[in-house]
Amino acid sequence: MINLLDLDKEQMKALFGDRPYRGGQIFRWVFGRAAGVLGEMTDIPKRLREDVAKICTISYPEVADSQESSDGTQKIAYRLSDGRIIESVLIPEKDHWSICVSSQVGCAMGCRFCFTATMGFIRNLEVSEIVSQVLHPLRTYPERSFRNIVFMGMGEPLLNYDNVIKAVRILTDVDGPQFSKRRITVSTCGIVPRLKRLSQDTEAALAVSLNAADNAVRQRIMPITRKYPLTDLMEALRAYQLPNRRRITIEYVLIRGVNDSPKDVRELIRILHGLKAKVNLIPFNPWPGCEFQAPDQRAVLAFEEHLKNSPYTVMLRKEKGTDILAACGQLAGGVIHDGQGIDRFFAESAKLSGKAEEHSSHTDPHILGVHRR
Known part of the structure; x- marks a missing residue:
């Protein structure tokens, strides 16, 4: 069927x-x-x-569970046809709602501050499994004004490239849900070859999970940096073709004693020089078994103040849904941890730079070579 x-x-x-x-x-x-x-x-x-x-x-996927935070944030767990669980978050704003959607079951990137990373990679989501995370809330809560969609849930969107781009095209279609292209954000940890295609394939906003301005620090907390060093990523961002009056959102998770010092913020301002960007500061949200700690509030405010005195707009994210593990980096879907991780990704990802991959619409599900049954 x-x-x-x-x-x-x-x-x-x-x-x-x-x-x-x-x-x-x-x-x-x-x-x-x-x-x-x-x-x-x-x-x-x-x-x-x-x-x-x-x-x-x-x-539609079955709704396996729904939890509501004390601040009104709602986390929905969807059971897919193969029994896997993904999570999506409905975030209340002042006069509208945002939907945070997942693009994969698990994630291969291995970011050490992210709960999803502990799952490893299991599989890409189908287009239907992505758009359902938007259509289900539209059907179920017609009284809510859903305005924004952020691809910031489970998974690396640019490693499920074709399905994510197709989902964005459906969600922005004039005969579909009619979301504004300016109101959809695709967030990536920095898959450099895909960044070269993204601006040609969609006008959705781009967010990049940077989290360190020093290559060694970033490699420690984000192993993908071994494959795509910070210099390569920044070069790709400077070459990124932005629509008029748009900026790239730089996401920066502040972790105590790792990347939250005055030296770190000075280095961040330095490497952003010449880039059309704004900075979204995100205090780290702890999760069960994590090795890192949330930053001291004074360090957060000092970091923010430095950025306010720079050429870059800074936003300090007020985290929502922490009491139900629905905040940034806390989604894990209750899935058994049997996925594949970053080492396998490096072994298989040579395809990313080849011309055959660049033009194939069937490559994405096999990038990691780890389809699970």
């Missing part, structure tokens, strides 16, 4: 041959109105709905 949630508008139109307008109608129902079953599509002839139902379905 074809899951209609996996299809973009052109693919849906192609299902109907010489009647592509029918595909457009169904696309509007599936994504614009978040229809759960074909029977809801009242402007589609009943016979056609019956024919479509023979080969297609609208299949």
